[in-house]
Amino acid sequence: MHCDHWGSGMSEGQQSKRGQVSETKVQAASVERxxxxxxxxxxxxxxxxSYLGVRYAQPVKRFEPSAPAVSWNGIYDATTHKAMAVQAPVREDIFGRLPNAGFAEDCLFLNIHVPQSPASTPRPVIVFIHGGSHMAGAANFYDGTALAKGADAVVVCINYRLGIFGAVDKRRFGTPSEGSGELWLDDQISALRWVRGNIADYGGNPDLVTIIGESAGAVSVIALCATPAAKGLVHRAVACSPGNLIFDPPPDVVGVAAKVRKCSRAEAITYLQSASSDELFALQKRKGKAVTPAEAVGTPLLPECIEDLIANRGKDAVPLIAGFATNEGESLDYIIKLETKLPWPLLNLVQHIAARMMARLPANGTPNVPGYLKRLKKATGNRGFGSIFNDLVWTDVFRRASMEYTEATTAAGSRGYLYVIDVPTRIANGLLRSSHCVDLPLTFNIWDDPQHTVPAFAEHPNAPALARQWVAMLGHFIRTGEPGNSLGCWPVYEPTRRASMRVTGDGCGLEYDVDAKYREQIWNEPKK
Known part of the structure; x- marks a missing residue:
C-alpha cells in the first residue's frame, strides 16, 4: 500500500472533477516536431x-500485454493530456489539481518535456514513474517542465495500468497462477522500450536513461533495476521511498471474483473478460488489495529475490540513489483520516490495520510479521498501537528497502547512495514532520514553475533553494552515476561505514549507520 492517493469510485470515461491547472497561466506557444x-x-x-499524451503502445486489450505504438498520419495533437488509468478520484485539497482528462482502460500514454536551449550532444533522459499504491496516479499529475530545465534533461512521465487491470495477465489463464499478473511492470518495460527506440527524436540519449519513482513508483524503480527484461533499458535509478519486494504469494483475482459472484473459476474468468470497467472497478473497491497488483518476487519478471537479481548484474548493476523520510507514517495516517472521515475510535483501528498490513514488507513476508512486531515493540519501547506505532511501521517499510537495495547495489560492484530526508511536510492543512511525498516538490522543483502541478508538500523557508540543489544533484547523477557535491560530499552506502546524506532545509550533511538498531535488533528474521 505505497500510498500517494486514496479515494473511491470512478467510472470509465468519467471526466476529472478537479478542474483545470492554475488560472494564472503563462501563455503557451504551439510547437511542432x-x-x-x-x-x-x-x-x-x-x-x-511539452508533448502530452503521446502513445507508447497501441490501444490496450484487457489483461493482455501491450503492443508497440505505430506511426500515424497527419499531425498528432500532443497539446493536451490523454486518458489516465481507471482509478478512484483524487482529492484536490490534498494532491492539487489535474488537467482535465478522462479515465479509461486505454491509458498507455506518456508526456515528454524537452528543453529548447541548444545542446551539443543528446541530453540524458529522465523517466518518472508515479506512485499511488498501484491503485492511483498518472503522468498527468506531474509537469516535468522545471525538472527538464533545471537538470537539462529530456523528462518523460508515464502512465501504466493500475488496480485490477494491472493485476491479471490473460496469458496465465489455465495455469496455477491464472489469477495474477504483472502487467503494471510489463507496461513500464514497454514504455522504456519506446524511449529506447524513439527518444532520440526529442533530443534524448537512449543510452543514458534514468528512472525516478516515488512510493509505488519507487518500488517499480527497484523492480526495473532487477528484472532481466529491463536490462539495457535503464542506466541510473532514483527510488524515493521504495518498499521491499518479497516472496508473499500474489493475489488470486480469479478466486476473489469467483467467491464474490458465487461461481466457478471458469465463469469468473469469463466475467472478468466481459464485464465493464465500472463493474470491475466496483469489484476492486469491494475487495480492496485482494485484486490489486502484487509487489512480489518469485514471478516470471522477477524470478529471484531482488538482492540476488542485482548481484547477478555485477558491476553492470544500475547505480541507485534511494531514501526515505524520517516520519513516513505521519502523512499516511493523516491521509487516511482525511479520506475516510471516520470517528476517532474507528479511525484509529483502520490506521492500525493498515500499518499491520504493511508490516509484511519490513518483516520480509507475512509469516514473519508476529516476530517482527515483537522485536519492533521491544526495541522501541512501543506498546504496539496508536499513531507512534503506525509511524514506526510505515517508516520501516521504506527504511529497510532503501538501505538493503542501496547496499546490494554497492555489493554487486556498482554504486548505491542512501539519503534520509528531514523537511517538514504540509498535507492539506496539516503541518507534519518529514513524511511521505515530501521529496516530490523537490524533484519537480515547483518553486521555479508558477504553474506547477505538484503541491508544496515540503514546507521550509529554504525549500526553494533546496529544490534547486536537489535538481542539480539529479542532473549530475543522470550524467555520471554519482550524486556530485550539490548537497555535499556523498560517498556510497556500504557495510563498513554505511554513509547516508541527511537532507534538510537547514543544510545537508553525512551521517553514518543511521537507525542501526533496526538492522541489528529488528530485521534479523532469516530471509527465504
Missing part, C-alpha cells in the same frame, strides 16, 4: 517544449 512515428504538435512554456 517531426519524428519517425510522424509529426506532432505540442506546446512551449518557460523554454521547454
Amino acid at each position: 517531426t519524428t519517425k512515428l510522424g509529426q506532432l504538435r505540442g506546446i512551449e512554456r518557460l523554454g521547454v517544449e
Whole structure:
C-alpha cells in the first residue's frame, strides 16, 4: 500500500472533477516536431517544449500485454493530456489539481518535456514513474517542465495500468497462477522500450536513461533495476521511498471474483473478460488489495529475490540513489483520516490495520510479521498501537528497502547512495514532520514553475533553494552515476561505514549507520 492517493469510485470515461491547472497561466506557444512515428504538435512554456499524451503502445486489450505504438498520419495533437488509468478520484485539497482528462482502460500514454536551449550532444533522459499504491496516479499529475530545465534533461512521465487491470495477465489463464499478473511492470518495460527506440527524436540519449519513482513508483524503480527484461533499458535509478519486494504469494483475482459472484473459476474468468470497467472497478473497491497488483518476487519478471537479481548484474548493476523520510507514517495516517472521515475510535483501528498490513514488507513476508512486531515493540519501547506505532511501521517499510537495495547495489560492484530526508511536510492543512511525498516538490522543483502541478508538500523557508540543489544533484547523477557535491560530499552506502546524506532545509550533511538498531535488533528474521 505505497500510498500517494486514496479515494473511491470512478467510472470509465468519467471526466476529472478537479478542474483545470492554475488560472494564472503563462501563455503557451504551439510547437511542432517531426519524428519517425510522424509529426506532432505540442506546446512551449518557460523554454521547454511539452508533448502530452503521446502513445507508447497501441490501444490496450484487457489483461493482455501491450503492443508497440505505430506511426500515424497527419499531425498528432500532443497539446493536451490523454486518458489516465481507471482509478478512484483524487482529492484536490490534498494532491492539487489535474488537467482535465478522462479515465479509461486505454491509458498507455506518456508526456515528454524537452528543453529548447541548444545542446551539443543528446541530453540524458529522465523517466518518472508515479506512485499511488498501484491503485492511483498518472503522468498527468506531474509537469516535468522545471525538472527538464533545471537538470537539462529530456523528462518523460508515464502512465501504466493500475488496480485490477494491472493485476491479471490473460496469458496465465489455465495455469496455477491464472489469477495474477504483472502487467503494471510489463507496461513500464514497454514504455522504456519506446524511449529506447524513439527518444532520440526529442533530443534524448537512449543510452543514458534514468528512472525516478516515488512510493509505488519507487518500488517499480527497484523492480526495473532487477528484472532481466529491463536490462539495457535503464542506466541510473532514483527510488524515493521504495518498499521491499518479497516472496508473499500474489493475489488470486480469479478466486476473489469467483467467491464474490458465487461461481466457478471458469465463469469468473469469463466475467472478468466481459464485464465493464465500472463493474470491475466496483469489484476492486469491494475487495480492496485482494485484486490489486502484487509487489512480489518469485514471478516470471522477477524470478529471484531482488538482492540476488542485482548481484547477478555485477558491476553492470544500475547505480541507485534511494531514501526515505524520517516520519513516513505521519502523512499516511493523516491521509487516511482525511479520506475516510471516520470517528476517532474507528479511525484509529483502520490506521492500525493498515500499518499491520504493511508490516509484511519490513518483516520480509507475512509469516514473519508476529516476530517482527515483537522485536519492533521491544526495541522501541512501543506498546504496539496508536499513531507512534503506525509511524514506526510505515517508516520501516521504506527504511529497510532503501538501505538493503542501496547496499546490494554497492555489493554487486556498482554504486548505491542512501539519503534520509528531514523537511517538514504540509498535507492539506496539516503541518507534519518529514513524511511521505515530501521529496516530490523537490524533484519537480515547483518553486521555479508558477504553474506547477505538484503541491508544496515540503514546507521550509529554504525549500526553494533546496529544490534547486536537489535538481542539480539529479542532473549530475543522470550524467555520471554519482550524486556530485550539490548537497555535499556523498560517498556510497556500504557495510563498513554505511554513509547516508541527511537532507534538510537547514543544510545537508553525512551521517553514518543511521537507525542501526533496526538492522541489528529488528530485521534479523532469516530471509527465504
